[in-house]
Amino acid sequence: MKLKNTTAENSFRYTWLLQRAFPFVKPFLFRIFLGVLVAIPVGLLDGVTAFALKPYMDYVIGHKDLIMNIMGHTVTVPYGTLAAIIPFGVVLFAMFQGIMRYLNDYLTDWTSQKITNSIKEKLFASLVTMDSKFFDENSSGIIITRYLSDPDAAARNFIQQIKSIVTSVFGAGSLIAVMLLSSWKLAVVGVVVLGCAFLPMALIRKKIKETSNKGMVVGGNITTNFNETYSGNKVMTAYSLQEHQKTEFNKQIHESFDINISLTKRSAWMSPIMYFIASIGIACVLHYGTHLIITGEMTAGSFASFVTSLLLLYKPMKTLGGTLTSLQSIFVSFGRVFELFDIRPEITNKPDAKEIDNLNNSIDFENVCFEYEKDRPVLNNINLHVNKGETIALVGNSGGGKSTLVNLLPRFYDVLSGSIKFDGVDIRDISLESLRHNISIVFQDNFLFTGTIRENILLGNPSATEEDINNAVKSAHLEDVIDSLPDGLDTLLGERGTSLSGGQRQRVAIARAMVRQSPIVILDEATSALDNKSEAVVQKALDELIKNKTVFVIAHRLSTIQNADKIAVINEGHLVELGTHEELLNIEGGQYRILYDMQFRKQETATVAG
Secondary structure, eight states: OOGGGOOOTTTTOHHHHHHHHHHHHGGGHHHHHHHHHHHHHHHHTTHHHHHHHHHIIIIIITTOOEEEEETTEEEEEOHHHHHHHHHHHHHHHHHHHHHHHHHHHHHHHHHHHHHHHHHHHHHHHHHTTOOHHHHHHSOHHHHHIIIIIHHIIIIIHHHHHHHHHHHHHHHHHHHHHHHHHHOHHHHHHHHHHHHHHTGGGGGGHHHHHHHHHHHHHHHHHHHHHHHHHHHTHHHHHHTTOHHHHHHHHHHHHHHHHHHHHHHHHHHTTHHHHHHHHHHHHHHHHHHHHHHHHHTTSSOHHHHHHHHHHHHHHHHHHHHHHHHHHHHHHHHHHHHHHHHHHTOOOSSOOOTTOBOOOOOOSEEEEEEEEEEEETTEEEEEEEEEEEETTOEEEEEOSTTSSHHHHHHHTTTSSOOSEEEEEETTEEGGGBOHHHHHHTEEEEOSSOOOOSEEHHHHHHTTOTTOOHHHHHHHHHHTTOHHHHHHSTTGGGOEEOGGGTTSOHHHHHHHHHHHHHHHTOSEEEEESTTTTSOHHHHHHHHHHHHHHTTTSEEEEEOOOHHHHHTSSEEEEEETTEEEEEEOHHHHHTSTTOHHHHHIIIIIHHHHHHHHHO
8 A cells, every 4th residue: 555645534523433433532631631730720820810890990090999799798898808819819829820731731731642652653563564566665764653753743732732622612602701701792703703714614624635635745755855864874875966966855845845735725714804894793793892981881991891892802713713724634634544444464474374393394385476566476386395404595687686586585576376385385374473483584685673782692592591592693703703892782873774794684684583593594695795705604594594494595606606506497487407416507598607607607607617
């Protein structure tokens, strides 16, 4: 599945999205509920200042004592006392609101990060089960964006917006209550006009989805560019590709700008419209309020309190409108996240998959056909029988299908037709774990993970003993490397093991394969990228690795090919010849003989001369 082609088609199905999100939210419901409870007074206290203006204007400024009847008793509060109490009370309320806001922020961040992490953990658990085709079809940038950025945009921002909604709703509610207490007639005018100011928010919903999806693709491309610049820095420098990379990056940056500005062009006009409608409401309130004061239906203090509430109301209403817009972007991200959960790897275990412990007899390729892209065959009707303990060398033209053939054995890909049988059992009927446990692979460019040399070796077999590790190090001819490092086996490697030379990385990979102790070994041009000196050392290590094993080797080294029990010549996806070195050389005009004359005879001459 190509991730850049996804459209988050369920991003408007809000009930469905919330149902999918609930399992991640459920463990933290108490904290979310607590955060909502704390957000309520944070919002409600917005109306305190506006409410305090009424008695301050009517009594303190008007020099009138406040007379109240409490349970049949008349209580008089002098205006001088009110002048001291009201400002002090406003400060106390503000302090309390600040404490509540801090608690609300803490609870929101804690909860949102926990939910985000739980989504990321499950997404990563899904990602590591994906088959090779998935990684072939999707760039690193798209994968990083979809599996890391989308959960952040969805889960973390969702809880933040919920907090914002609760705070804004109760803040608006408290201010509206103050307005109603001041004058219900003016309140109707103010609320209706402000409500109309936020109607345009609904008009950009689909544009947000479209822009968000386009932005995801471009963001992924930008990340891919960074990854390729880092990983391919030597190629970039060698071929003076700096300008090319900069041009590509600048093009992507401008594309991202165009996408984002297109949304701005459609949404920015809402702000002046909102201000314009709000100003009409304020003008109406001022005009009608003046009439109410003149007719005695409203005091100056009530009017001041009302106008203050109306002005303060604009902030939570604007925040609420922006939050609703942001929520649509969040739902788009949620839609993309749940699309990832719905992706299933094409290569999985059958419900009744068999477990295997060893290779007892043979491996058979029967009429195997394969293609990466539809109607573009890579392998055609390959038939090959390999007995236990045999070494078979695969040779042929570049791109002829050699690596593809060995990649089918551990089921990196599945055959299009035909079958591969392990002791007579189709490998599709064998559990992936036990099948792959019986196979060790040394690639041309072996990947080492960030960590120590010991940790990288143990990846082959986490239960390997110290004796197993030492034996593997010795057999892989790694002792001189280990002895030269200050921390030995516990030396920390850089990303991809770049602190080691190519030959040293290969030997660590060989040691990793050795501790696995698998009966089948695949060597995919394991020495082709090395210089002669490194190749000689690595070849010794490989000779140790393949002892008493069933070996598939793709090699360019003549001695490795000559010593193979069988040589399979694969050209253009067809098995064209099969036999020993001598048998194939005796075929006049044979493919192997042509290959030998072109590539291997010089090696043989050099060996004799040496």
